[in-house]
Amino acid sequence: MNTLPFLVAGLLALFPLVESTFYLQLLTKVLIMAIFAMSLDLLVGYTGLVSFGHAAYFGLAGYAIALMAPQYETVSLWWSLPAAMGVCAVFAFVIGTLVLRTRGIYFIMVTLAFSQMLFFIFHDTKIGGGSDGIYIYAKPSMNLGDVQLLNLEKLENFYWLVLVLTVAVYLLLHRVLGSTFGRALLGIKVNEHRMRALGFPVFRYQLASFTFSGALAGMAGYLAAAQYGFVNPEILSWHQSGAVLMMVILGGMGTLYGSVIGAFAFVLLQEVLSNQAWFGIAAKHWQLAMGIFIMLVALYLPQGLAGLLQRFGRKPVVEVADE
Amino acid sequence: MDFAFFLIQLLNGLQYGLLLFLVASGLTLIFGIMGIVNLAHGSFYMVGAYLAWSLSSLTGSLTAAILLAVPLTVMLGMGLERLLFRHLYRRDHLYQVLLTYGLILVFEELRSVLWGDDTHGVAVPALLSYSIPLTDNLSYPVYRLAISGVCLLLAAALYFLIQKTRLGMMIRAGASNRDMVQSLGIDIKLIYTLVFALGIALAAFAGMINAPLSSVFPNMGSQVLIICFVVVVIGGIGSVKGAMVASLMIGLADTFGQVLVPEVAGMIVYVLMAVVLVWRPEGLFGRG
Numbered sequence A: 001m002n003t004l005p006f007l008v009a010g011l012l013a014l015f016p017l018v019e020s021t022f023y024l025q026l027l028t029k030v031l032i033m034a035i036f037a038m039s040l041d042l043l044v045g046y047t048g049l050v051s052f053g054h055a056a057y058f059g060l061a062g063y064a065i066a067l068m069a070p071q072y073e074t075v076s077l078w079w080s081l082p083a084a085m086g087v088c089a090v091f092a093f094v095i096g097t098l099v100l101r102t103r104g105i106y107f108i109m110v111t112l113a114f115s116q117m118l119f120f121i122f123h124d125t126k127i128g129g130g131s132d133g134i135y136i137y138a139k140p141s142m143n144l145g146d147v148q149l150l151n152l153e154k155l156e157n158f159y160w161l162v163l164v165l166t167v168a169v170y171l172l173l174h175r176v177l178g179s180t181f182g183r184a185l186l187g188i189k190v191n192e193h194r195m196r197a198l199g200f201p202v203f204r205y206q207l208a209s210f211t212f213s214g215a216l217a218g219m220a221g222y223l224a225a226a227q228y229g230f231v232n233p234e235i236l237s238w239h240q241s242g243a244v245l246m247m248v249i250l251g252g253m254g255t256l257y258g259s260v261i262g263a264f265a266f267v268l269l270q271e272v273l274s275n276q277a278w279f280g281i282a283a284k285h286w287q288l289a290m291g292i293f294i295m296l297v298a299l300y301l302p303q304g305l306a307g308l309l310q311r312f313g314r315k316p317v318v319e320v321a322d323e
Numbered sequence B: 001m002d003f004a005f006f007l008i009q010l011l012n013g014l015q016y017g018l019l020l021f022l023v024a025s026g027l028t029l030i031f032g033i034m035g036i037v038n039l040a041h042g043s044f045y046m047v048g049a050y051l052a053w054s055l056s057s058l059t060g061s062l063t064a065a066i067l068l069a070v071p072l073t074v075m076l077g078m079g080l081e082r083l084l085f086r087h088l089y090r091r092d093h094l095y096q097v098l099l100t101y102g103l104i105l106v107f108e109e110l111r112s113v114l115w116g117d118d119t120h121g122v123a124v125p126a127l128l129s130y131s132i133p134l135t136d137n138l139s140y141p142v143y144r145l146a147i148s149g150v151c152l153l154l155a156a157a158l159y160f161l162i163q164k165t166r167l168g169m170m171i172r173a174g175a176s177n178r179d180m181v182q183s184l185g186i187d188i189k190l191i192y193t194l195v196f197a198l199g200i201a202l203a204a205f206a207g208m209i210n211a212p213l214s215s216v217f218p219n220m221g222s223q224v225l226i227i228c229f230v231v232v233v234i235g236g237i238g239s240v241k242g243a244m245v246a247s248l249m250i251g252l253a254d255t256f257g258q259v260l261v262p263e264v265a266g267m268i269v270y271v272l273m274a275v276v277l278v279w280r281p282e283g284l285f286g287r288g
Helices: A004-013 A023-047 A055-068 A075-098 A104-124 A155-178 A180-190 A192-197 A202-228 A237-251 A254-273 A276-300 A304-311 B001-034 B041-059 B063-081 B092-117 B142-164 B166-176 B178-183 B186-212 B220-235 B240-260 B264-280
Strands: A142-144 A147-150 B131-133 B140-143
Touching: A004 A023, A004 A155, A023 A202, A023 A237, A023 B092, A023 B240, A055 A075, A055 B142, A075 A104, A075 A202, A075 A304, A075 B264, A104 A180, A104 A237, A104 B264, A147 A155, A147 B186, A155 A180, A155 A202, A155 A254, A155 B140, A155 B220, A180 A202, A180 A304, A180 B131, A192 B240, A237 A254, A237 A276, A237 A304, A254 A276, A254 A304, A254 B041, A276 B131, A304 B092, B001 B140, B001 B142, B001 B166, B001 B186, B001 B220, B001 B240, B041 B063, B041 B186, B041 B220, B041 B240, B063 B178, B063 B186, B063 B220, B131 B142, B140 B142, B142 B166, B142 B240, B166 B178, B166 B186, B178 B186, B220 B240, B220 B264
Parallel strands: none
Antiparallel strands: A142 A147, B131 B140
């Protein structure tokens, strides 16, 4: 591990000194999506499991915080964040035992179908306010005893919390992927049968990765819901799953920092394309340009932006995904 | 539940299932033969429905609209296969997912630009717009029966095409060994184009004939797509027979679910899928 990630994180930490409103919120959103994308990269880039239903865990955690928070008061971050991630981990574990019985294309379809199931549960029943969703009136609190450590209602404080968590997730995943466990996951991605023949409990490794990934996606969803102060079923729609998969590919899968770059690029592109001042009437139909862009990436940039960097010899990509 | 009511639900369930079969059979054929996962399949269902609506308001007749729209969707399918899908045959599923996801966004926005975001109704053809009385106050619309009949005819034609004709033989051979078929002098590229266009046209046709029942609205494709994924997973990927059995299962389970246990009806199809996954992960008729 080199010092570049720390340098980037240090520079990002200084951002609230420059800008404190709109772009700070945008950057917060980027970092949250970066956590989400890294959690998916663990599955797609390192375990070889293409999940098209990752928004399920993101959205579930969003609903978890909305339902745990008392209506007009704050909820303590100390227990509600782990609880939300725990709910996601349990759900991912159950879904994982089912979907990991399938491979390849089945896996894609089944993960999508189960996330849609969750979508319809929240959309059709009253649990989470139906299709209208629920408001979260106050940001979570960070108190130590009676002392307030950090007031998250302040944009820059919330931003710093998200930044610290992003760095923590990056370091944690980096650590995990460098361990024997992470190496075994890569082995499974490249050749499952060989790993099984070598005596690795492939299913258990995949399930562990799936569960872990779900919990991390939950962290991102928790933060996203806290940031917007609002959840509705759209948070777990398949467009969300598609968007995060796009971030992973756009950045370059199988490279953790690629997911961060991908989240940056995707969110910024979305902002630019839907900017009415620049594109006028076309901005209303920004999804058209986005769709074309996604297709071009799929056709011509399979290794993503990280792959481009590698091609110019800037920085070696740790693990290049095989076709 | 008395008999007439039961009969109505049964017919509705069968009709819904048969309609799903039209969409799902294309999906499963395109996957089974070409190895392509097509997320945009639901978009073609939507395109079909919108074509039926706009052309029937132009010509004043749904039948004329369908006759005009089917060749259009076949051409659309062939064009897209040549332009886009052809480049994906040997690529990882991941990129197919991404490309077809991009295609969904493009179709949805084009729909919004061309046809707007409103919901539209489509009139049932005059010839079929009456009902058969079952009891004093219950009756059954003939149009639904007609849909079921057309779907059954198409299913039979599909079976005949794939199992009994020379073209079907080439298609099946192409599914199991592309290179061998090519070296026997058969134009496999043309066959792929045809199969793809056939799948697209089936989905679009389903959208057209169902337009009077479901009406025409934005994002109508994604709902159908997800249910068809469930159908394909239950039936087994690449199996047309499996698609038929699973479509009817889902159609009946969903229809009776809505009536008997409306609170959890949305869940039933997914529970069914989970059970099949535990019992036979490769699907009921999949090649395990």
